[in-house]
Amino acid sequence: MANQYVDIDTLKFFLYDVHNLEEVLLQERFTDHDRDSLNLFIDSVKEFSDRELFPYFKEMDENPAYHENGGVVVHKQVEVMMKKGGEMGLISGTFDYEAGGLQMPMMVYTASAFIQDAANNHLPGYVGLTLGAAELIIHFANKELNDTYVPKMLSGDWGGTMCLTEPQAGSSLSDVVTKASPQDDGSYKISGQKIFISGGDHQYAENFVHLVLARIEGAPAGTKGISLFIVPKKRPDGKGGLISNDVTTVADFQKMGQRGYCTTHLGFGDADDCKGWLVGEAHHGLKYMFLMMNGARIAVGRGAAAIATAAYHASLQYAKERPQGRKLASTGKKDPEQGQTLIINHPDVRRMLLLQKVVAEGSLSLVLLASKYYDLKETVTDPLEKERYSLLLELIIPMVKTYPSEMGAQAVSNGLQVLGGYGFCADFILQQYHRDIRIFPIYEGTTGIQSQDLLGRKLLMENGKALELLTKEVMLTIENASKFEDLRKYANTLGGKLQLAQKVIGFLVGFAKKGDYERFLSDASPFMEFLSNITLAWVWLETATFAKSTLISGALKYSEEFYESKIHAMRFYYKYELPKTTGLAEILTNEEVLTVATEKEILH
Amino acid sequence: MANQYVDIDTLKFFLYDVHNLEEVLLQERFTDHDRDSLNLFIDSVKEFSDRELFPYFKEMDENPAYHENGGVVVHKQVEVMMKKGGEMGLISGTFDYEAGGLQMPMMVYTASAFIQDAANNHLPGYVGLTLGAAELIIHFANKELNDTYVPKMLSGDWGGTMCLTEPQAGSSLSDVVTKASPQDDGSYKISGQKIFISGGDHQYAENFVHLVLARIEGAPAGTKGISLFIVPKKRPDGKGGLISNDVTTVADFQKMGQRGYCTTHLGFGDADDCKGWLVGEAHHGLKYMFLMMNGARIAVGRGAAAIATAAYHASLQYAKERPQGRKLASTGKKDPEQGQTLIINHPDVRRMLLLQKVVAEGSLSLVLLASKYYDLKETVTDPLEKERYSLLLELIIPMVKTYPSEMGAQAVSNGLQVLGGYGFCADFILQQYHRDIRIFPIYEGTTGIQSQDLLGRKLLMENGKALELLTKEVMLTIENASKFEDLRKYANTLGGKLQLAQKVIGFLVGFAKKGDYERFLSDASPFMEFLSNITLAWVWLETATFAKSTLISGALKYSEEFYESKIHAMRFYYKYELPKTTGLAEILTNEEVLTVATEKEILH
Structure with a gap:
């Protein structure tokens, strides 16, 4: 098995240099942190991941979680992840001091979770969802509920989950039917079924705190009638102990x-004895849930970026060790008397490795950027600045979730291809990354849903103000890059792509203006591919500009080759990835309507 | 589990109508066959696949082949496949009468194997490789070897394999080191290791006939020193019986x-008692093997097309049964009081299904076209025509192998996405297709190898004559399509793409002319994507033209909707797939050289 899953220099380069974490640390909330203390934290996470996560990655795949005797049995490292994670602040790190947290920036949390995801993507979700559930309680539930549930969650003793999906309602939350009936004691009786509940049950947590979307009897139809409840697996018995709360683990999806990483099917109230407690106000459940959604979507993008990164390092290591074939001579022939060359010297293999590199590192840069917007929108005091970061975050979020997931899957597939036949074999790890990453375009809103969010909501939000702000950021990068002769050509290319994007958006928005929403959104997915491709071109130009100015300044933290490799990656992106947007623009401005359902059935 | 894996109407439409099998039946070799008799054969294969292949597809995945006590244990249906396959002529169908065959056209064999592959891609390889091995013996080995081995192979009693790959030599056959030492009795002593040998051992064949590439002692280095041997697992003892031939089954790759479908690691001559018999002349082994390679590459393209087809039907069935969400009203909102709609009515789902359809059916059309060229080059008597079909086949073969494999994998991934979270679950079949198809871009020469073959050899072959011939075929389709007003626009688009291809090829060939072969071939893979995309646009325009002219003539064999759906699929291809070639042309004509290895290491 490959022994490197992440390049810490690259991670720190993006964190501290390109995205300038120290700018964020200037905010009052983060005054107790500095670069040294955060570096210590990141290094300890790397050490923990080396020791407790990465060595169990293959084993966890080969011994999947399973359902037995009404519970789910998971690998023993889940216990280590929960307990040590609690101790190290991997659950509570970003929370306020008063909520038991460390007031760490989201940027640092993202960097730390990225390392864990790259080491073993089957484990960090157990703490990640506990974190998310605790965050919902802290933000929206009353003090009593906070006191009852949060401390045990932050320590990793109790697990937390998000219960949204139901068998008859996948992406369509307006069809949630889980019922909540008010009781005299202020609680609610809960009944219903939830599926695809990650980390929903296992033998290493004493209790599970489920955050459940349900409909109070008599609530309006649709998303406006959904409320949020805390439904623990075991509820307090009023005497300091816990008793069963009639939550059944029906199955674990294989x-x-x-x-x-277990994925459970939970039943609530089969014996009519399941109690839930309302979080915040009635009928506001979906709003609460979606306030947490940006964090969840950054986490999905981060996880996919991490898997793509680990796969890149595994195939890179193979390519550097495997001799095979010969370089072509100027005759166009190969000389069999010549020794074999390493496969990394074959242009097609380098192309596949460089594709992986630009996708993995570009995705990492993107999730760190989103985390920075997140930190700043939460902490800056100037309301205009606050709005600016908030809008920037809202606009890029669907791309932050989708680009690493979709392109990460393609990058991993290229990594598998680098190994040839061995890539398909269970003895090599690439096939596991290939299988693992395939869930990311589905998690937390599929690519289709994200694309409709991007085109249908985010782009039009506040009369297109978010897009205006993002355009300004891109223009600034273009301006900075243009100062370097070597980069001017790429800056000009990106400028051209911005104009192309304006044209495409103008064309599509035309349909919305005419009230033809179905047509407006019918090509949302190719539009997602188009706009995120351009967004990544921006991210890469920014990175190359930073690398270039560092090389010129001579203030190198890493080797010269390190900075040059980042500029090379940008060039690769502009040659091999960005041109795809030309074809995508053709698709998006084509007048033909071929995917809107009509009377005639053309699919059989 | 979905219950339809193939649409026989579509298969017959491409076989008889678009590619006009009856034109091939006019050749002398096929005089005993007619449409009715071949239809009976195809229908019997469908019936066999329904009964013996499809029902075991999931079970075979869940109970993989494994190595035990020096042998490989496979699923019991392998026996049915071999024995019934032998009886039904699935092994010998295309062979000459005198070789025990039925003189069936390759087109019909491809259609029949396509059905089997779609039903259960784990099984047909067992007979397919037996066929390939028998074919090599029939073509190149002497009568004695033919009499000894072929009859038992055609009956399915003995298995056959191709042994090329060695642990230290994957794609690089010039590094084969398996040794053959001449013996006094005219045989050779064989010693070496072969890996990735499909169908290399199992409990249901009495014997295995391995066709092994090896180097006779003192042979020249490189590919010119490779010979081909028959190396049976058990050799004749001279008394009408069989004795062990010192072939060891070292492992079965998981x-x-x-x-x-088992993938074995075989050892030859560990006890210094492994005998092989030379096939044809010494040092010509690779040439013989590659004469069979066109058939093998059509088979890979066919298998991938079949998996993409089965996945399309599985996701189509799901989309037609699953209610979820609502259609957008002209306000851009959804009405929760309205009932849910089937997901097939969502434009993004339709887009994914149509992508699957154009890839699956386009790939099927392409493999049938290649089979037609194969049949005609083998049977026409006019030497110019023979050369024409031969060159057309050689040129398209790398695309026939690669397009269905690469785009088929993308199509299947879209099929999985149609099911959302369920697509990732073991209870649904899409995830199995996703895993199964991933080997196809690696089989029989990876995409990188195929791309170098296309750009580096086939395009330049006989001064570009093959390309000239293919261009003529495309021009003819453009001319025919232009007669229909509805199709003229697409015909013009394809004409433009032909010119674009000329420009791209001119640019790339410039490097070869300057002797810069490494640069010439460095973008071979994007070129493969470019040229096969245009080739598929041709295939689809041909199909739409046929459908259009049939609709106008009124001589319908299938419903009006059937023909219209083919025209719709062509339109979809021209809107959503063909424009990608614009971006690819940008990539291919970019002057920057970024993937040729230099002193500076930019990958870490």
Whole structure:
């Protein structure tokens, strides 16, 4: 098995240099942190991941979680992840001091979770969802509920989950039917079924705190009638102990990948004795849930970026060790008397490795950027600045979730291809990354849903103000890059792509203006591919500009080759990835309507 | 599990109508066959696949082949496949009468194997490789070897394999080191290791006939010193019986997909008692092997097309049954009081299904076209015509192998996405297709190898004559399509793409002319994507033209909707797939050289 899953220099380069974490640390909330203390934290996470996560990655795939005797049995490292994670602040790190947290920036949390995801993507979700559930309680539930549930969650003793999906309602939350009936004691009686509940049950947590979307009897139809409840697996018995709360683990879904990360089917109130407690106000459940969604979507993008990164390092290591074939001579022939060359010297293999590199590192840069917007929108005091970061975050979020997931899967597939036949074999790890990453375009809103969010909501939000702000950021990068002769050509290319994007958006928005929403959104997915491709071109130009100015300044933290490799990656992106947007623009401005359903059935 | 894996109407439409099998039946070799008799054969294969292949597809994945006590244990249906396959002529169908065959056209063999592959891609390889091995013996080995081995292979009693790959030599056959030492009795003593040998051992064949590439002692280095040997697992003892031939089954590779199709590691001559018999002349082994390679590459393209087809039907069935969400009203909102709609009515789902359809059916059309060229080059008597079909086949073969494999994998991934979270779950079949198809871009020469073959050899072959011939075929389709007003616009688009291809090829060939072969071939893979995309646009325009002219003539064999759906698929291809070639042309004509290895290491 490959022994490197992440390049810490690259991670720190993006964190501290390109995205300038120290700018964020200037905010009052983060005054107790500095670069040294955060570096210590990141290094300890790397050490923990080396020791407790990465060595169990293959084993967890080969011994998947399973359902037995009404519970789910998971790998023993889940216990280590929960307990040590609690101790190290991997659950509570970003929370306020008063909520038991460390007031760490989201940027640092993202960097730390990225390392864990790259080491073993089957494990960090157990703490990640506990974190998300605790965050919902802290933000929206009353003090009593906070006191009852949060401390045990932050320590990793109790697990937390998000219960949204139901068997008859996948992406369509307006069809949630889980019922909540008010009781005299202020609680609610809960009944219903929830599926695809990650980390929903296992033998290493004493209790599970489920955050459940349900409909109070008599609530309006659709998303406006959904409320949020805390429904623990075991509820307090009023005497300091816990008793069963009639939550049943019906099944554990067996999956193609992430097999060590359990995915449960839960039943609530089969014996009519399941109690839930309302979080915040009635009928506001979906709003609360979606306030947490940006964090969840950054986490999905981060996880996919991490898997793509680990796969890149595994195939890179193979390519550097495997001799095979010969370089072509100027005759166009190969000389069999010549020794074999390493496969990394074949242009097609380098192309596949460089594709992986630009996708993995570009995705990492993107999730760190989103985390920075997140930190700043939460902490800056100037309301205009606050709005600016908030809008920037809202606009890029669907791309942050989708680009690493979709392109990460393609990058991993290229990584598998680098190994040839061995890539398909269970003895090599690439096939596991290939299976694991395939869930990411589905998690937390599929690519289709994200694309409709991007085109249908985010782009038009506040009369297109978010897009205006993002355009300004891109223009600034173009301006900075243009100062370097070597980069001017790429800056000009990106400028051209911005104009192309304006044209495409103008064309599509035309349909919305005419009230033809179905047509407006019918090509949302190719539009997602188009706009995120251009966004990544921006991210890469920014990175190359930073590298270039550092090389010129001579203030190198890493080797010269390190900075040059980042500029090379940008060039690769502009040659091999960005041109795809030309074809995508053709698709998006084509007048033909071919995917809107009509009377005539053309699919059989 | 979905219950339809193939649409026989579509298969027959491409076989008889678009590619006009009856034109091939006019050749002398096929005089005993007619449409009725071949239809009976195809229908019997469908019936066999329904009964004996499809029902075991999931079971074979869940109970993979494994190594035990020096042998490989496979699923019991392998026996049915071999024995019934032998009886039904699935092994010998295309062979000459005198070789025990039925003189069936390759087109019909491809259609029949396509059905089997779609039903259960873990099984047909067992007979397919037996066929390939028998074919090599029939073509190149002497009568004695033919009499000894072929009859038992055609009956399915003995298995056959191709042994090319060695642990230290994957794609690089010039590094084969398996040794052959001449013996006094005219045989050779064989010693070496072969890996990735599909169908290399199992409990249901009495004997295995391995066709092994090896180097006779003192042979020249490189590919010119490789000879071909028959090396049976058990050799004749001279008394009408069989004795062990010192072939060891070292291991069975465990894989991500095609888990029911065993992939063995074989050792030859560990006890210094392994005999082989030379096939044809010494040092010509690779040439013989590659004469069979066109058939093998059509088979890979066919298998991938079949998996993409089965996945399309599985996701189509799901989309037609699953209610979820609502259609957008002209306000851009959804009305929760309205009932849910089937997901097939969502434009993004239709887009994914149509992508699957154009890839699956386009790939099927392409493999049938290649089979037609194969049949005609083998049977026409006019030497110019023979050369024409031969060159057309040689040129398209790398695309026939690669397009269905690469785009088929993308199509299947879209099929999985149609099911959302369920697509990732073991209870649904899409995830198995996703895993199974991933080997196809690796089989029989990876995409990188195929791309170098296309750009580096086939395009330049006989001064570009093959390309000239293919261009003529495309021009003819453009001319025919232009007669229909509805199709003229697409015909013009394809004409433009032909010119674009000329420009791209001119640019790339410039490097070869300057002797810069490494640069010439460095973008071979994007070129493959470019040229096969245009080739598929041709295939689809041909199909739409046929459908259009049939609709106008009124001589319908199928419903009006059937023909219209083919025209719709062509339109979809021209809107959503063909424009990608614009971006690819930009990539291919970019002057920057970024993937040729230099002193500076930019990959870490």
